[in-house]
Amino acid sequence: MAKVIGLGGIFFKSRDPAALTAWYARHLGMEPEAWGGVRFQEDASRPGYLLWTPFPADTTYFQPSQQAYMVNFRVDDLAGLLERLRAEGVEVDERVDQSEFGAFGWIMDPEGNRIELWQPPA
Helix, strand or coil: CCCEEEEEEEEEEEHHHHHHHHHHHHHHHHCCCCCCCCCEEECCCCCEEEEEEEEECCCCCCCCCCCCCEEEEEECHHHHHHHHHHHHCCCCCCCEEEECCCCEEEEEEEECCCCEEEEEEC
């Protein structure tokens, strides 16, 4: 059965993402990459990694959720999971993005939280 296999990222809104990222780098040693977030390598036997990323306060990336955060979960079979979730009546975004970073899909939970689902590249 297609399922979540780990946490892929924590994304949240910030009044000043660059200043906040600099604070975390200075005080907690979380060195950002050029794109502005921090990547944590985990178990090399599993695909993927964990991201920590502040977004601008006015981002629309989390819409239609009104929350100030979005969780990203790693999954083992994005297409299969999205198909099953649709069949179960879960609100699934029709858009699926493919890139060199893998495949991404989105759902809404019953409380209006947008969840990003990520299948890392093989």
